[in-house]
Amino acid sequence: MAAKHLLPGPPPSLADFRLEAGGERGSGSSEPSGSRGPRMAKFLSQDQINEYKECFSLYDKQQRGKIKATDLMVALRCLGASPTPWEVQQHLQTHGIDGNGELDFSTFLTIMHMQIKQEDPKKEILLAMLMADKEKKGYIMASDLRSKLTSLGEKLTHKEVDDLFREADIEPNGKVKYDEFIHKITLPGQDY
Numbered sequence: 761m762a763a764k765h766l767l768p769g770p771p772p773s774l775a776d777f778r779l780e781a782g783g784e785r786g787s788g789s790s791e792p793s794g795s796r797g798p799r800m801a802k803f804l805s806q807d808q809i810n811e812y813k814e815c816f817s818l819y820d821k822q823q824r825g826k827i828k829a830t831d832l833m834v835a836l837r838c839l840g841a842s843p844t845p846w847e848v849q850q851h852l853q854t855h856g857i858d859g860n861g862e863l864d865f866s867t868f869l870t871i872m873h874m875q876i877k878q879e880d881p882k883k884e885i886l887l888a889m890l891m892a893d894k895e896k897k898g899y900i901m902a903s904d905l906r907s908k909l910t911s912l913g914e915k916l917t918h919k920e921v922d923d924l925f926r927e928a929d930i931e932p933n934g935k936v937k938y939d940e941f942i943h944k945i946t947l948p949g950q951d952y
Contacts, residue, residue, distance in 0.1 A: 804873065815839050816868050826862040841875045851875065889938050899935040
C-alpha cells in the first residue's frame with residue numbers, strides 16, 4: 761500500500777529537535793557525529809518547542825509526561841496543523857501506538873514536525889488547480905474556480921468566493937493563473 765510512504769525514514773527523536781546552546785558539536789557530546797540533530801534543529805526554534813510543550817501539557821491531564829492517543833488530533837490542530845483522522849492514525853501506527861495508547865512529548869514533537877513538514881498549502885492548491893486544468897494551459901477560468909470552490913471539499917459560499925477573488929484581484933469572468941493566485945492567497949494576512 762502506498763500509504764506506508766507517508767512518513768519516509770525513521771522518525772526523529774527528541775534529541776534531534778533540541779537546539780545547541782554552545783554552537784559547537786563534538787566536545788562532550790554523547791551523540792554520534794552522524795546525528796541528525798543540527799539538521800533537524802534548523803526546522804524548530806526553541807520558541808516552537810516551548811509552544812508545543814505548553815500545548816502538550818494541557819492534554820497531559822495527570823502530569824505524567826504522556827497524552828492519550830485520542831487527544832492527538834486536537835492537540836495538533838491547536839498548534840495550527842490540519843491532520844485528517846487517517847493521517848493521525850498513520851502517525852500512531854508509525855510509532856507503534858494503538859488508538860487507546862499514550863504518547864510522550866518526544867513522540868508528540870516528532871509527529872508534529874512530520875505533520876507540518878507534509879502540509880504544504882501551496883502544493884495542495886496547485887494540485888487542485890492542475891486537476892481542474894485538463895488542457896494544461898497554466899490557468900483556469902474564474903467561473904470554473906468559483907464552481908469548484910462552492911461545490912467541492914469545504915464548500916465556500918458565493919460571498920466568500922467574491923471576497924477571495926477581490927483579495928486576489930481576479931475578475932469574475934477572467935483567467936486565474938496558478939502561480940499568481942497561489943502567491944496572493946498564501947501571503948500572510950495583515951495584522952491590524
